[in-house]
Amino acid sequence: MRRIFIAVFVLSVFGTIFGLRMTTPAPAVTTSSILPQFTAEQLKEFDGSNPDKPIYLALDGFVYDVTEGKEFYQPGGAYHNLAGKDSSGPLHLVGGSIIKHKYKVIGALK
């Protein structure tokens, strides 16, 4: 009888803890909502055509500053076509993980 009582007690304590965890609501403010927001139109300015401006590209909703790799992204570079826009499609095939590891997120795509 004592064993059954202990087992029920332990299970109900664990149930309460895990139950609460599972129902905890997601935070109202997500990381991307506190970053500077860019529209697709605004991103176009940062495609490397203007050497005085940084070069940005968007991947999975975030905007990365890829200026450090400008040899790839400026006009004539192998990946200029990825700059100044949301390039999630091609970057899911090749190169997306390089971008995520190598460059800093500076904004979010609206």
Ligand code: HEM
């Ligand atoms: C859909 C096609 C492709 C996409 C979207 C793509 C994208 C990328 C991206 C974003 C990078 C990282 C550049 C950086 O460091 O900022 C990269 C690196 C690289 N890619 Fe591609 N790539 C593609 C096809 C290819 C092909 C076909 C080749 C070879 C024939 C290639 C060779 C390379 C090499 C060698 C690097 C490393 C460059 C370095 O760090 O020095 N890529 N690629």
